[in-house]
Amino acid sequence: MLATKSNVLAFELLNEIGNAIMLFPEPMLASWAAQFSAAVRAAAPNLPITISDVSNGNSTIIGKFSDWQRIRRYAPYVDFHVYPAVANTLKPWHTAACELVSDRPVIFGEIGAYRPSRTGAQMADAYETIRQTMIRTPSVKGVIQWATVNNDFGLYDETTDTLQTDIASTWALFPST
Structure with missing residues (x-):
């Protein structure tokens, strides 16, 4: 339904996943991201998908980058806060x-x-x-x-x-x- 609205600019699959990385096993988060991504892509193939603030609590740029690399296949846009x-x-x-x-x-x-x-x-x-x-x-x-x-x-x-x-x-x- 949201995919048809002109004011929907993108879908954020997981907000501030860096916090979740510290609470949930990474394979579980990857599974969620894959499921969410597939569902959004089926409904809205042309809208950008993001996962924001990818960091496992390591706020350095290298930490954020290495965390992003592990889940990047699920969200083509990088989303920094x-x-x-x-x-x-x-x-x-x-x-x-x-x-x-x-x-x-x-x-x-x-x-x-x-x-x-x-x-x-x-x-x-x-x-x-x-x-x-x-x-x-x-x-x-x-x-x-x-x-x-x-x-x-x-x-x-x-x-x-x-x-x-x-x-x-x-x-x-x-x-x-």
Whole structure:
């Protein structure tokens, strides 16, 4: 049913599988991924499939890459979650990550910056860093904001439903197609 909706852009088989790798045997996760992938492909042969944040708790780029290699056959898109601790720590790490998986298209399936620990200018800088990384990295095909309405990460304040003006102008610069 979802495959026929124009607003469905992709299917994420398993969200943040890195957490599951620490809880379930890897053969079980591979079996789930294979079953989910086959079912989605049967219903929606042309939509991208992702498995996000592939890491067994090892947050290094090599750890994420080696974990991705083991399950890549089930999801043709690589999906990284991008939450920069500080604006200028993101770009080198994610550019390297995208280069390691350069044979696959990449999406940043969750992006955001933690508002309580930043000034308005730092929030805008964090989003600009994500945007520039996306623009300068040919394998990155798009980004998805983690929370549209959320006080800590969102584009809108959840109490007042107002746009977070410190990031609105930067967010508006992201490509929309």
